[in-house]
Amino acid sequence: MLERGYYGQFGGAFLPEALVATFEELEAAFRQAKADPAFWQEYVDLMSSYSCRPTPVTYAENLTRHFGGARIYIKREDLNHTGAHKANNVMGQGLLVKRMGKRRVIAETGAGQHGVATATMAAKFGFECTIYMGQVDVARQRPNVFWMERLGATVVSVREGSRTLKDAINEAFRDWVSTMDTTHYVLGTACGPHPFPTMVTYFQSIVGREARQQIVKAAGKLPDRVYACVGGGSNAMGIFSGFLDDTEVGLVGVEAGGRGLQSGQHAARLCSEDASIGVAQGYKTYFLQDRDGQMNETHSVAAGLDYVGVSPILADLAERRRVRFEAATDREVIDALALTVRKEGIIPALESSHAFAQAFKEAPHLPKDAVILINQSGRGDKDIFTIADAFEDPSWKEFIIAKAEAYRAGS
Amino acid sequence: MLEAEIRRRKRDRDILLMTHIVLGYPDFDTSRRLVEQMVLAGVDLMELQIPFSEPMADGPVILHANQKALAGGATVDRCLELTSRLTREFPISFLFMTYFNIAFVRGVDLFAREMAQAGVRGAIVADLPFEEGEPLLAAMEREQLDPIFVFTPSSRPERMARIAERAKGLVYCAARKGVTGSATDFDALDGYLQRCRGATDLPLALGFGVKAREDVAAITGKVEIAVVGSETIRVLEQGGVEAVRPFLESLR
Numbered sequence: 001m002l003e004r005g006y007y008g009q010f011g012g013a014f015l016p017e018a019l020v021a022t023f024e025e026l027e028a029a030f031r032q033a034k035a036d037p038a039f040w041q042e043y044v045d046l047m048s049s050y051s052c053r054p055t056p057v058t059y060a061e062n063l064t065r066h067f068g069g070a071r072i073y074i075k076r077e078d079l080n081h082t083g084a085h086k087a088n089n090v091m092g093q094g095l096l097v098k099r100m101g102k103r104r105v106i107a108e109t110g111a112g113q114h115g116v117a118t119a120t121m122a123a124k125f126g127f128e129c130t131i132y133m134g135q136v137d138v139a140r141q142r143p144n145v146f147w148m149e150r151l152g153a154t155v156v157s158v159r160e161g162s163r164t165l166k167d168a169i170n171e172a173f174r175d176w177v178s179t180m181d182t183t184h185y186v187l188g189t190a191c192g193p194h195p196f197p198t199m200v201t202y203f204q205s206i207v208g209r210e211a212r213q214q215i216v217k218a219a220g221k222l223p224d225r226v227y228a229c230v231g232g233g234s235n236a237m238g239i240f241s242g243f244l245d246d247t248e249v250g251l252v253g254v255e256a257g258g259r260g261l262q263s264g265q266h267a268a269r270l271c272s273e274d275a276s277i278g279v280a281q282g283y284k285t286y287f288l289q290d291r292d293g294q295m296n297e298t299h300s301v302a303a304g305l306d307y308v309g310v311s312p313i314l315a316d317l318a319e320r321r322r323v324r325f326e327a328a329t330d331r332e333v334i335d336a337l338a339l340t341v342r343k344e345g346i347i348p349a350l351e352s353s354h355a356f357a358q359a360f361k362e363a364p365h366l367p368k369d370a371v372i373l374i375n376q377s378g379r380g381d382k383d384i385f386t387i388a389d390a391f392e393d394p395s396w397k398e399f400i401i402a403k404a405e406a407y408r409a410g411s
Numbered sequence: 412m413l414e415a416e417i418r419r420r421k422r423d424r425d426i427l428l429m430t431h432i433v434l435g436y437p438d439f440d441t442s443r444r445l446v447e448q449m450v451l452a453g454v455d456l457m458e459l460q461i462p463f464s465e466p467m468a469d470g471p472v473i474l475h476a477n478q479k480a481l482a483g484g485a486t487v488d489r490c491l492e493l494t495s496r497l498t499r500e501f502p503i504s505f506l507f508m509t510y511f512n513i514a515f516v517r518g519v520d521l522f523a524r525e526m527a528q529a530g531v532r533g534a535i536v537a538d539l540p541f542e543e544g545e546p547l548l549a550a551m552e553r554e555q556l557d558p559i560f561v562f563t564p565s566s567r568p569e570r571m572a573r574i575a576e577r578a579k580g581l582v583y584c585a586a587r588k589g590v591t592g593s594a595t596d597f598d599a600l601d602g603y604l605q606r607c608r609g610a611t612d613l614p615l616a617l618g619f620g621v622k623a624r625e626d627v628a629a630i631t632g633k634v635e636i637a638v639v640g641s642e643t644i645r646v647l648e649q650g651g652v653e654a655v656r657p658f659l660e661s662l663r
Contacts, residue, residue, distance in 0.1 A: 293516030
């Protein structure tokens, strides 16, 4: 019997009957793996030899001086193989797939990070791999599609609905319903039906476990505040899980404020009036939906935060006021990114830059002996096309135009 | 009562036909005309789907119809309104089919009352397993609406038994794993249908992939009801409303 996976009033497993048996199997496999200490060790070993774990914590000395308030530290998930915290979850689920004896993996992807990470894992473990990606995202994230295909994955462009992340998730479930005997669905974030929120959090908790030890060593104390961006919520759950029991540590989740919370064009579920509790994609949480319960379109400069729902675990932590939620607008995010690159020589992804933006708003108002920790969930340099567009960089545009002309002349 | 109505109709027929439409697809006027054609074609029961933006259990044809209906301005209010007219106008049993969020956001008590007022006999809520369903199921029971549950080939016997404890009216048997609207091997069904029969005394409706006279013939005598879902939508899309009645009449 499936355990229902509730966090307060959020979560659950709202599944069509056709998926129930699959989820029971997954839940059992995950429970067994979790109970086996060798499994976690195997995971840590894999991540230290194939990715860059433990990722370091960096003291941002120049930013600290710039703001003149709290000491700023950065947890460097950008240094993972494939460039983001996504690798943690994916490699962990990959080990679980091996234990379950399945041969094929499928995944949804928005920006393409999770798709690239899954295709990488599939290449390493020799799994067949299909990635579902909204047609809009395929069009704007070509470099990631390129790598997924090089890595051997089939990328399916989803033409239904808003043709973005949520539609890719629906399509992945549709695939899974008919292929569950051979296939595992590598859900990319701490959302979806039980056991995904708890399972993804379990693998991502490696971030928080490391970070707690590292910050105590580097700063001599626990941080006063920890900042993480929140799309589905996996990097936030990863780092927060290291500090949940330390009630003196303030946890701050930063959502996509898009063009402003009043504009209707954002993806803020836990800090805006526009969201309400609903049930979709198999779980109960806050969704950006209309009065009939139909999902609305969302907007963010960061594709990875552009999603209608949010982890049910975070919805509960918000309700219990253990995590405070804020929003950063596209403009604030681009400014924070530019400043971080300039001051520290570190290039955060647009998603991660939301956490930086909020931390920068608060750091100057904190005393000099205060310590804040920002989770840099991913690196931005490989998203050069997106970031150059966000900066509206004129010489980049010229370069692309010249490149296009050269291709045209050559063909 | 839905079950009694099914048994009464079944006395004159070898097998009953249940069809599926998405309310508001392609528009509400066509929905009404479609239902009329279906009733003229002798359809015994009908599922009326209230469209939802994330229909995870539906295949591409019905998914597309959901999205078109919403884009065309289908709201829950308009679906309830049309349904009230349909149930007064046509002497067959209607069921709602939808996803849980539609009921949840509206409030399960209000939604159950509105379903009853609209005159349907029950509802299939595609993403609501009984474990999550208590508040809605209780509200439906107060309104004497039958909750229709689904069996699939992957449902284990113990689970079928637990579903059967809560099911009323009929049990919907998915003919195969997978979403609505693709192919099924009807010959391999016997063992599965025996398990379904063993789990419940309710009439069985077999759906997913029924699209031709041979399919209906193959399951006649094995289940009480054949469900024709995606295929009617395909016929509508290719031949218009007029093509639906001849298609349905050709099935049995």
